[in-house]
Amino acid sequence: MTTVVKVEEKLYVNRYLVDAGRPHIKVRPHETPSAALVALTHVCPAGCYSTNDRGQVEVAPDGCMECGTCRVLTADTGDVEWNYPRGGYGVLFKFG
Amino acid sequence: MNEERFDAIVVGAGPSGNAAAYTMAKAGLKVLQLERGEYPGSKNVQGAILYADALEKVIPDFREDAPLERHVIEQRIWMLDDTSYVGMHHRSENFNEERPNRYTIIRAQFDKWFSRRVREAGATLLCETTVTDLVRDLKGKVIGVRTDRGGAIVHADVVIMAEGVNGLVGQRAGLRPELKPEAVALAVKEMHFLPQEMIEQRFNLKGDEGVVIEIMGTVTDGMTGTAFIYTNKESLSVGIGCMVSDFAENETTPYALLEAFKNHPSVKPLLEGSEIKEYAAHLIPEGGYRHIPELFGDGWMIVGDAGHFVNAVHREGSNLAMTTGRVAAETVIRLKQLRSDFSKADLALYRKTLDESFVIKDMKKYKDIPNFLHGNAANVFGTYPRLINEAAQRWFRVDGVAKREKEREIIASFRKGRGLRGLIGDAFKLARAWR
Numbered sequence: 119m120t121t122v123v124k125v126e127e128k129l130y131v132n133r134y135l136v137d138a139g140r141p142h143i144k145v146r147p148h149e150t151p152s153a154a155l156v157a158l159t160h161v162c163p164a165g166c167y168s169t170n171d172r173g174q175v176e177v178a179p180d181g182c183m184e185c186g187t188c189r190v191l192t193a194d195t196g197d198v199e200w201n202y203p204r205g206g207y208g209v210l211f212k213f214g
Numbered sequence: 215m216n217e218e219r220f221d222a223i224v225v226g227a228g229p230s231g232n233a234a235a236y237t238m239a240k241a242g243l244k245v246l247q248l249e250r251g252e253y254p255g256s257k258n259v260q261g262a263i264l265y266a267d268a269l270e271k272v273i274p275d276f277r278e279d280a281p282l283e284r285h286v287i288e289q290r291i292w293m294l295d296d297t298s299y300v301g302m303h304h305r306s307e308n309f310n311e312e313r314p315n316r317y318t319i320i321r322a323q324f325d326k327w328f329s330r331r332v333r334e335a336g337a338t339l340l341c342e343t344t345v346t347d348l349v350r351d352l353k354g355k356v357i358g359v360r361t362d363r364g365g366a367i368v369h370a371d372v373v374i375m376a377e378g379v380n381g382l383v384g385q386r387a388g389l390r391p392e393l394k395p396e397a398v399a400l401a402v403k404e405m406h407f408l409p410q411e412m413i414e415q416r417f418n419l420k421g422d423e424g425v426v427i428e429i430m431g432t433v434t435d436g437m438t439g440t441a442f443i444y445t446n447k448e449s450l451s452v453g454i455g456c457m458v459s460d461f462a463e464n465e466t467t468p469y470a471l472l473e474a475f476k477n478h479p480s481v482k483p484l485l486e487g488s489e490i491k492e493y494a495a496h497l498i499p500e501g502g503y504r505h506i507p508e509l510f511g512d513g514w515m516i517v518g519d520a521g522h523f524v525n526a527v528h529r530e531g532s533n534l535a536m537t538t539g540r541v542a543a544e545t546v547i548r549l550k551q552l553r554s555d556f557s558k559a560d561l562a563l564y565r566k567t568l569d570e571s572f573v574i575k576d577m578k579k580y581k582d583i584p585n586f587l588h589g590n591a592a593n594v595f596g597t598y599p600r601l602i603n604e605a606a607q608r609w610f611r612v613d614g615v616a617k618r619e620k621e622r623e624i625i626a627s628f629r630k631g632r633g634l635r636g637l638i639g640d641a642f643k644l645a646r647a648w649r
Contacts, residue, residue, distance in 0.1 A: 123473045128404070128493035135252070154462070161461045163402045163468040163495035183495040184257060186380040186393075187400050187458055190497070193392040202250055202382065205362055206342030210256045213405045213449075213492045214321035 125165035129181040136180050137207040143179040143188065144199045151175040155197045158188050183209050220246045220370040222546055223359055224337075225345045225383055227254035229532045230518025231376030232328040233272045233539030239337035241547045246368060247337055248361060250344040255325030258378070259403065259496035260532060261444055261451055263426060264319045268533035272540050273331060277313065281323040283446035284424025285314035288417075292480070294431030295603040299480045310423065318424050318444045318451070320405075348373060348387040348514070355557070356513030359383075372513055372556045374542050376535075379497045379519040381507070389514065390507035395462060396588055397501025397522075399439060401455025402468045404476075406488035410448050416484055417445050428529060431599035433475045437464055438591040441475050442529075443484065452476065452485065455498060460591060468495065500526040503581035509568075510561040515542045523573065527580050534573050541567050582647035593632060593640065601631045 143166070145155070155175045158167040164181040167188070177188075177198075189200035202208070224235045227249035235247045251257040263286065269276050288305035309315065333339055349358040349367055358369035377383050379398065384390040408416075417425045429441040439456030454468075454475050461468065476485055499505065499522040506522045509515060517523075518535035525534065545564040546556075554560040568574045587594060605624045615623075628637060 123467070123470045125467070125469050128469055128490075131491055132493060157462040160465060160467050161400070161458070163400060165467070165469070183259075185400060185495045185497050187398075187461075187495075187497060189380070190393045190395055190398060190458055191462055202344050205250045205344045206252050208257070210252055211259060211322050211492065211494055213323075214255055214257075214259045214262075214325070214494060 125163075125181075129164060132181075132183075133210040133212060134180065135207050135210060137203055140204065141177070141179050142201045142203040142208065143177050143182065145175055145177045146197050146199065148174060148197070152192075152195045152197055154192045154195050157191060158198075161191065162188055218368065220244050220368065221550065222246075222372050222374060223248065223368060223370040224374045224376055225359065226376035226378055226518075226520075227251075227329050227332075227339065227341075228258050228325060228376060228378060228518060228535065229328070230520075230535035230539035231374070232325070232332050233536040234374050234376055234517060234543040235337045235339075236272055236328075236332045236335050237540050237543035238546055239332060239335035241543075242336075243547065243550065245337040246370065247332065247339045248343045248345050248359065249339065249341045252342055253326060254329035254339070254341070255322040258321050258325055259401075259494045260321045261403070261442055261453065261529075262319050262321050262324070262532065263444065263529070264317045264324065265530065265533035266313065266315055266317065268536040270313075272536055279327065281319065281327050282422075283318040283320060284419070284422050285309065286316040286318065286426055287419075287423045288425040290425065290427040292427060292429045292431070293599045293602055294429055294433050294478060294480065295600045296432055297479060298603040298607065299429075299431070300599075300602050300606050316426075318426065318446050320446060320449075345377070345383050348383060348389075350513075354512060356387075356511070371550075372515070372546055372561075374539075374546075375514065375516045375520050376518050376539060377520050379499050381516070381520040384507070384516060384520060389511060390516070393497070393499070394501065394505070395459035396457060397499065397505045397584070398458050399455040399498040399500045399526075400458050400461055400468060400495065401453055401498055402472050402493070402495045403451060403453030404472065404490050404494075405492040406450040406452055406485055407448060407491055408450065408488045412487075413445055413448070413450065419445065422447075429475075430595055432596055433471070433478060434595050435464060435466055435471065436592045436596045437461065438587045438595060443481070449491075450485065450488065457500070457588075458497070469493075498526075498531065499524050500584065502526065502584045503574075503577040504584075506577065510558065510564050512558045513556050515545070515561060515564050517542045523577070525576050525580065527583055528576070530576075537571065537573055538568065541571065541573075580647075586643055586647040590640070590643075593636070597632055601628055
């Protein structure tokens with residue numbers, strides 16, 4: 119599969135109410151990321167996970183669709199702390 | 215809010231929670247329903263096909279005002295390779311009936327409608343409220359919930375968890391384990407808008423008739439998964455999903471997979487010129503019977519996706535959600551009449567009723583299918599679709615080759631592609647899992 123797809127363009131049409139300063143997902147500080155954490159950089163359907171220039175995996179959950187995939191994949195390693203956003207915040211599906 | 219006590223609290227306002235809340239409220243029980251979204255449906259994602267039977271058993275006259283898109287008169291099943299598909303289609307005028315059997319729906323609109331009926335039946339709904347924990351008495355019996363509204367606590371005789379696939383409330387209360395990556399599928403979906411007449415032309419429809427297409431093959435890149443195209447009135451729901459464990463091992467992204475699917479030569483012309491108005495992602499509990507958690511205990515029950523109620527083979531889920539929600543509610547109503555304390559022993563009636571229904575019977579029938587697919591995905595979703603499409607092409611192409619020679623070539627391609635042992639082994643394993 120060679121097509122380069124920009125997920126930002128997909129997320130652009132969605133509605134969100136971002137809870138500024140209170141991210142509902144956090145990555146546990148680490149030196150070297152686990153395999154599960156690295157996998158999130160391509161598995162997350164909103165592209166929220168990326169690798170920084172020090173090789174660590176970071177999360178920016180503004181475009182998160184609250185599917186839970188990252189929590190399921192890192193349940194064994196405990197790399198990710200995952201909560202639902204506060205009531206009313208987060209993604210607002212118009213069609214679902 | 216601390217002072218008020220309810221007969222039942224329902225966590226979540228999707229199909230299972232709404233069916234439960236409606237049934238109990240209709241019977242005169244005092245029901246509180248809590249939903250974390252801004253409105254019911256704002257966090258929910260489905261294909262979506264509505265199976266009328268399950269909803270009829272909750273709201274018999276739902277057709278009068280429910281927002282239904284199209285009734286399904288044609289089911290297509292496609293097996294894709296990179297350039298072709300082999301399809302099985304069933305279309306029937308018999309599906310143009312007074313009370314159609316299946317409809318396409320748009321969940322945000324449908325859930326809003328269902329929720330209005332729940333409130334009209336007398337239940338209290340509180341949106342923008344996330345349940346953070348269960349509250350228990352000294353003996354461990356669940357007696358209420360804690361919410362994120364200043365940590366406010368609400369009490370009830372029984373709590374029904376209709377919280378969806380992630381099941382965080384149940385997990386954090388230690389009532390159920392975390393989902394396993396090999397037991398959940400991640401699906402991504404887009405809403406493609408087109409003029410109504412164009413959809414009717416492209417899919418050979420008139421009026422409110424609809425088509426649904428379920429697709430398997432090389433579009434999932436060797437992973438266990440399927441894709442779909444459903445016709446709504448003025449839009450198409452287009453999506454693809456694969457097991458989370460497979461996505462973790464594959465290098466591709468879910469959105470690249472979706473994009474490649476949309477660009478397949480058999481799919482692209484159907485979507486041409488559409489305007490995309492939403493991109494959604496959601497988990498689907500597809501682990502089957504073996505992944506159903508404990509469904510009841512002292513003061514609590516689990517219904518719907520939270521209970522892993524999805525029949526992946528038949529693409530059924532929302533009907534199982536509404537049925538389990540209704541059965542849980544009827545259990546509460548019955549036990550209330552008997553002045554039960556909603557102990558685990560009494561709530562076992564919920565599980566017993568489900569065991570006797572199609573819900574558990576179907577879940578049990580396909581309990582071995584996930585294991586059959588796990589580890590055999592490359593063949594089921596890659597090798598076979600390729601071989602079948604090649605065979606079809608060889609068979610239909612007229613090129614001066616004798617038919618007997620074509621037959622020989624086709625048989626030889628299967629033996630070469632999968633090996634005789636593989637073919638027999640797969641057939642045997644599938645038959646055993648299907649039985």
